[in-house]
Amino acid sequence: MSNMHCCRIATLRLLGAVLLGGLLLGGCTPIQPWVKPYEREHLADPIMSFDRNPISSGYLDHVFEVREGARGATGGVGGGCGCN
Amino acid sequence: MTSGTSMVCVLLAGLALTAAPSLPAASVAAGAPAAAFQLPAAVGDPVSLADLKGQVVLINFWASWCGPCRQEMPILEQLYKKYKAAGFTLLGINVEPKSGDAMSFLKATPVSFPILFDTQSKVSTLYEVSGMPSTVIVDRKGNVRYVHHGYKPGDESEYLDQIRSLMRE
């Protein structure tokens, strides 16, 4: 295992930690939400979903992961109508 | 970072975030006078809140793209039919900039209570709507008494209790 790969993995993990740190701090800011709930019409549209059909995206992720060395971080949370 | 440390970090962060207070939902204060407005209606003349003084008014902010809003509409229709003769009225304020989708929805799911169009989001801003749907219940004197954010099946029993108590005043 070379130093370069160690560095890259450490960098990716650092990114993850920074993400977490940023979120924890973000919870304390006094900024008001800039997109109001009644302005979320486009975001609520199914075509704006990151993952419209989980059964299909799950299958396609599987097709690639089985044939490639990389895996993960395929995403799919959030957005949407923000209702309730 | 070892795997054990990573796991602990992620779990702690997860717990911290779920425990962290989210921003308080900004909205009109209970007890304050309900802001005056006049909006065009789907049927008939524009409706003004001032004209409804003396009645208990339930103002519901909804949109056709909002699932819980659509779910709530038949429930509101039942509420309206039940109490409209007793000094209660319901205003369904649609918040969409274009009314096409709202009209299509109403054709499929018609309601008898007044539907108003807030295409410029003026009233939504006035009432500091911070969730979809939002329900504001105004008493006979024109003061905001109860505010609800979101809709889950079962919320209507709360609406019922609150409307009844306001009608007894």
Add this chain to the structure above:
Amino acid sequence: MRLHLRARWLAAAAFGLGAVGHADVLPDDRTDVLFHRYDGGGVTVEGPSVLVRKKFGDAFSASYQYYEDLISSASIDVLSQASAYKEKRTQNNLNLDYLHGSTLYSVGYINSNEPDYKANTGFFNVSQSMFGDLTTVSFGFTRGFDKVGEVDKGVFQKYVGDAQHRNWQVSVSQVLTRNLLLGLNFETDESDGYLQSPYRGVRFVDPFSARGYSFGPAVAPSTRTGSAASAQLKYYLPWHAALEGNYRLYDDTWGVFANTVKFGYTQSLFTDWTFEATARYYWQSHATFYSDLYPYQDSQNFTSRDRELAQFHSLTLGLGASYEFHPGWPHWVNKGTLNFNYNRLHIDYQDFHDNLIPSLIPGDEPLYAYDASVMQFFISFWY
């Protein structure tokens, strides 16, 4: 030859994760029935899959998925070192979601079963909606236990080893404007145990062999740690369309470094139709201990000739169409969609040679490349 072992556990896990959508409402009640078919590189994999999801009360949602792979393989690895085979893999996923305020908790269990590989995976996920529902944060943990065996002509021969996996995921999605959504994902994966295929060997120069090379056993390290980070953007276009871009970086302790770039365009037309076009470009560097042809047997501590660990790039182009309908019957069905999806995958290896094409000098055979068709047809119902 069987698929790379780690890939099989991942195959199971891929279905369990990434299905957590929003933290402020439970996922929709729906049922999907899918038929899938992969055809390429001498391998055909097809089968059905059914996913059923239902809410219980206000706070709970459960889902169950059944998935089947009917594999008919005459791949380059199979033909090099064994003979064509047929096999069936089945997978069952069970998932439970609990909504409390704007926090969604999910637990799940996945079981993957085929004659020579049994995988059991458990996962836990927490999703929190915050900041006026503009931000969604998600944390997940997955644990997998695999039992690896060997099969010959459909008959189980022996148990070869165990593999264990631990996986952490963090995701953040942020509404940037009323038309723009950002997603950031981070995932780290640790595996240890038996992490190779018992059927695949490595090639080494053998002057005593007629072909000039021979096959011998491969030896993979017993641990592997990998991390991936990705960013995705989705933008709403005013003519009822959406544009998506996605970039992912991957790195692991075996030396595999990979990049993935994806673009997607979705268009709604004629009220009921939705069309989609996607393009995905992937490239990876080989594992440090990988080689298509070693100078002699046991020239290194760790050896592998797994194509999945080679240096290659691949391009996948996809098209999809979806039709929405409102069936009159049964009355409790709100809406349905009919969907068809086709992807064409092309892979070009830079350091994996097609040893089935005879060559005077081993290692001088043409580089291997192939095309594959991936097809999906599914019906979804919402109720």
